[in-house]
Every structure is written in C-alpha cells, then in structure tokens.
Amino acid sequence: MGQEAHLVAPRFARGCRCFGAWLGHELVGYGWWSRTPEWIGEVQLEITPASGEAYIWNCVTLDPHRRKGVFRSIVTSVVTKGREEAMGRLWIASMTSVGANSIEQAGFQPVFRMDSASRFGLRWLRVKSVEGAHPALAAAAREVMSIKPGMSVRRARQKRH
Secondary structure, three states: OHHHHHHHHHHHHOOOEEEEEEEOOEEEEEEEEEOOOEEEOOOOEEEOOOOOEEEEEEEEEOHHHOOOOHHHHHHHHHHHHHHHOOOOEEEEOOOOOOOHHHHHHOOOOOOEEEEEEEEOOEEEEEEEEOOOOOHHHHHHHHHHHOOOOEEEEEEOOOOOO
16 A cells, blocks of 8 residues: 555554455555545545445555556445445545546446635635435435535645545
C-alpha cells in the first residue's frame, strides 16, 4: 500500500476488511470495506453505514495494471461478497468519472453529485441530488453521511484512515 502501509494494522483493528486482486502471485489492486464509521477524505465527511450495510472505499489499481479492468473486478467482487453475506446495502463514493461505468455496472445507483474544494483553511462542499434518484435511497444517503443538498462551508480537516 505504499505510503499508506502504516494504516493497514489500525484498519484491521477497527474491523475493516481488505480485498485484493491478484495476477498469479502479484497483487495488482485492492479495496476496503467498513461496516463502521469511516472518513471520506475527498469531501471531508464521515459515513456511518447502518446495521447490515458497508462502505466500499480506497479501491486502488497499482500503476502497471491500470486500464486492464482491475478496478471493475475489485468492485464487482466486493459487491458479490456483500450479497453472499446478506448485506442490505453497500455504499461507494467516487469523485471523478474514472471508474463510474464500473461502479454503475456493479449495481450502484448515483444519488448525489459532490464538488469539494479546500482553500484558506476552509472546505466548501456542494451537494446536488441526482435527478431520478429514488427518494428513499437519497434519504438513506443523507442519513449515513449527515448531509443535505446545497452548499456548506466549514473549517477544513485532514484525517488519515
């Protein structure tokens, strides 16, 4: 995990699970899931999955293996594991269009679009509801992330998870 290797033991200690993608004996990518509160650094918010839910995060394809479907395999495998374990819902966040097709093909439905910027010690966050998002799903997303559509400004916080 490169620069984040020191975070592996604390993640396991708090109950996170790691999923790896392998090509022979070589690790080519990985992803995490949490069933407890987790920090989303890109938008500086905490997600708190409800009972029977999990948050998928930090899915990474190692550089030499990018553009080969590794991310898609990780997300699809984690979703399959969630179904096997009777998870009621899985959450995932994406800040870019990279991987968006893989996320939707794995069965995720977009609920919000978020834009975030940090400047001068402040974090600006704009949350827009996706047109056509199911109202119950949008309500659940607002609940687990403690957010409302609109603009918010608060003091920026950096937190490693």
